[in-house]
Amino acid sequence: MKKSIGSNTFAYPTPAWIIGSYDQNGKANGMTAAWAGVCCSDPPAVTVSLRKSRHSYQSILEREAFTVSIPSASYLEAVDFFGIASGKEVDKFEAAGLTPVRSELVDAPYVGEFPLILECKLLQTVELGQHIQFIGRVVDVKAEEDVLGENGKPEMRKISPLLYSPGESTYYGVGEILGKAYTSGLKFKK
Amino acid sequence: MKKSIGSNTFAYPTPAWIIGSYDQNGKANGMTAAWAGVCCSDPPAVTVSLRKSRHSYQSILEREAFTVSIPSASYLEAVDFFGIASGKEVDKFEAAGLTPVRSELVDAPYVGEFPLILECKLLQTVELGQHIQFIGRVVDVKAEEDVLGENGKPEMRKISPLLYSPGESTYYGVGEILGKAYTSGLKFKK
Numbered sequence: 001m002k003k004s005i006g007s008n009t010f011a012y013p014t015p016a017w018i019i020g021s022y023d024q025n026g027k028a029n030g031m032t033a034a035w036a037g038v039c040c041s042d043p044p045a046v047t048v049s050l051r052k053s054r055h056s057y058q059s060i061l062e063r064e065a066f067t068v069s070i071p072s073a074s075y076l077e078a079v080d081f082f083g084i085a086s087g088k089e090v091d092k093f094e095a096a097g098l099t100p101v102r103s104e105l106v107d108a109p110y111v112g113e114f115p116l117i118l119e120c121k122l123l124q125t126v127e128l129g130q131h132i133q134f135i136g137r138v139v140d141v142k143a144e145e146d147v148l149g150e151n152g153k154p155e156m157r158k159i160s161p162l163l164y165s166p167g168e169s170t171y172y173g174v175g176e177i178l179g180k181a182y183t184s185g186l187k188f189k190k
Numbered sequence: 191m192k193k194s195i196g197s198n199t200f201a202y203p204t205p206a207w208i209i210g211s212y213d214q215n216g217k218a219n220g221m222t223a224a225w226a227g228v229c230c231s232d233p234p235a236v237t238v239s240l241r242k243s244r245h246s247y248q249s250i251l252e253r254e255a256f257t258v259s260i261p262s263a264s265y266l267e268a269v270d271f272f273g274i275a276s277g278k279e280v281d282k283f284e285a286a287g288l289t290p291v292r293s294e295l296v297d298a299p300y301v302g303e304f305p306l307i308l309e310c311k312l313l314q315t316v317e318l319g320q321h322i323q324f325i326g327r328v329v330d331v332k333a334e335e336d337v338l339g340e341n342g343k344p345e346m347r348k349i350s351p352l353l354y355s356p357g358e359s360t361y362y363g364v365g366e367i368l369g370k371a372y373t374s375g376l377k378f379k380k
Binding site: 011073149178188 | 269332380
């Protein structure tokens with residue numbers, strides 16, 4: 001028997017990514033985002049939602065670019081800090097001991113220490129209410145070699161990204177491999 | 191040293207949700223979606239991207255409604271099947287032995303066996319290319335009591351949802367709790 005728990009954003013899992021941008025002074029900044037995901041295969045595109053009050057909001061609009069830096073779980077404290085502090089008041093990269101690396105493809109910095117980076121050009125914005133959705137075309141993905149599998153593509157267990165749990169404000173790690181897609185479900189096919 | 195691996199949708203984690211809708215004949219249908227996530231806190235809203243060729247595409251447009259059914263990992267085979275088969279040819283619920291339950295709030299069915307359901311009204315669509323993004327306002331969330339914590343909110347470890355890994359087409363489970371948000375990062379605050 002299901003129970004109604006109201007209109008809310010209880011959806012699982014959500015990611016914990018750092019969205020990188022340069023502000024009006026050219027300072028590298030980043031913010032943690034969980035309201036984010038993939039939204040299109042061709043062109044490859046991702047979406048991230050921000051409140052207008054965020055320092056990153058104006059930065060992304062002005063440079064029409066952002067990066068997605070996907071952390072390994074060992075960077076949990078820094079990821080959390082990037083969601084607590086404001087780039088208006090502090091240099092978050094410096095405070096957390098992380099390295100802002102200038103993308104050569106888009107006008108935004110990424111986190112040098114993180115294993116997987118998506119460099120994005122702003123395609124469009126969608127006004128939703130408290131959040132504005134930024135849709136970015138993925139111009140390139142950059143990966144540390146040690147997170148790539150034999151086929152040259154990233155493997156999630158090697159990245160070991162963080163998951164964010166809305167409602168309990170908690171970070172989780174990735175668990176076991178449970179099955180292959182387009183294979184496991186064939187048993188129901190007649 | 192990072193390596194360029196091209197323009198792609200390598201982002202981690204992505205979810206594995208079943209999106210429920212009624213087709214033109216009133217038949218309950220569902221499709222598996224990984225290009226999906228939360229996009230706004232107020233109004234609470236989620237996004238899911240579909241190709242126009244999907245049977246669900248026209249269904250959601252016509253009824254202006256969909257549900258998000260979040261599975262427990264034990265339903266992996268059914269989740270995968272809902273991503274392989276087409277509702278044009280088969281009754282997926284019947285084939286996989288799942289129960290379509292009519293939402294009382296929106297004109298769409300959800301998966302009765304899954305622990306967490308988001309009932310959504312279509313707010314808008316965004317044309318992106320191969321995929322069209324559907325944005326839905328979350329009218330209500332329904333949960334099995336056993337996935338709720340003491341505060342009445344869902345706990346991710348109790349839901350035990352699936353994660354999807356793009357590039358390796360593999361499902362993972364949720365791992366350990368690693369830390370609390372808005373707490374772990376305070377050590378970098380001066």
